[in-house]
Amino acid sequence: MKIIDEKGRLFSRINIIDLSVLLVLLFSVQAVFFGYKATTAKPSPLNERWISAQVRFEDVDSRLSDLIKAGDCENEQSGRNIGRIAKVVGIKPYDVVSMQANKELIVVEHPFRRMVTMDLNMLCQEKGGALYYKDHLVKIGTNIVFSTAAYYMYGTIIGMDAA
Numbered sequence: 594m595k596i597i598d599e600k601g602r603l604f605s606r607i608n609i610i611d612l613s614v615l616l617v618l619l620f621s622v623q624a625v626f627f628g629y630k631a632t633t634a635k636p637s638p639l640n641e642r643w644i645s646a647q648v649r650f651e652d653v654d655s656r657l658s659d660l661i662k663a664g665d666c667e668n669e670q671s672g673r674n675i676g677r678i679a680k681v682v683g684i685k686p687y688d689v690v691s692m693q694a695n696k697e698l699i700v701v702e703h704p705f706r707r708m709v710t711m712d713l714n715m716l717c718q719e720k721g722g723a724l725y726y727k728d729h730l731v732k733i734g735t736n737i738v739f740s741t742a743a744y745y746m747y748g749t750i751i752g753m754d755a756a
Contacts, residue, residue, distance in 0.1 A: 639718050640718065640719040640720075641716055641717065641718050641719070642716075642717060642719065642724075643714055643715070643716055643717070644714070644715055644717050644724060644731070644753060644754070645679065645712060645713070645714050645715075645753070645754045646712075646713050646715060646731070646750050646752065646753045646754075647682065647710065647711070647712055647713075647750070647751050647752035647753075648710070648711055648713045648737065648739070648748040648749065648750055648751065649708065649709070649710045649748055649749050649751050650708070650709040650710075650711070650739075650746045650747065650748035651687060651708050651748075651749075652687055652706050652708075653687070653706065653707045653708065653709050653746060654705065654706065654707075655705050655706065655707050657744055657746070658684050658707040658709055660743060660744060661678070661681060661684075661709060661711070661744075662678070662681065663678050663679060663680050663681055664677065664678060665677070665678045665741050665743075666678075666741060667739055667740050667741055668742075674716070675715065675716040675726075675727070676713060676714065676715050676716065676726070676739055677713070677714045678711050678712070678713055678714075678739075679711075679712040679713065679714050680711060680712040681709065681710075681711045682710040682711055682712060683709070683710045684707050684708070684709050684710075685707065685708050685710075686702035686703065686706075686707060686708070687702070687703045687706035687707055687708045688700050688701070688702060688703070688708075689701060689702075689703045689706075709746070709748075710751075713739065715731065715737075717731055731750065731753070732750065732753070733750050733751065733752065733753060734749065734750065734751075735749070735750055736748065736749055736750075737749075737750060
């Protein structure tokens, strides 16, 4: 028995061209189906929770410290709120070390720099038992960036509470 007969049929039953078209259709349907599922897959739900942290921002320009107020928010590009100033705890002059003419070191207040301490509410993601704010580990002593539409600041977490 011949695999392909004189009429171009496979095993004298099915035309090779018909089989090719059928296989192309089957593979096309599969590709479209799995391509659709891959592009419309729902993101996995994130384990998110709000925490409250006390953050100290050092060496802040005095003009910027005048802009900071409770209620200022940080938003993602999508517009979702991920951070909010709950309370401005204190704004103090920033201390710097200065050397006098007799080579004695003294601590003086900088005339244009401030140290700002605030209670900050942050939307964190829990991954592997640790909390992350904007993909940065959140714990006492770590640095964060708080950014609003009007300003951004670099600070250090000095205390935390679950909200």
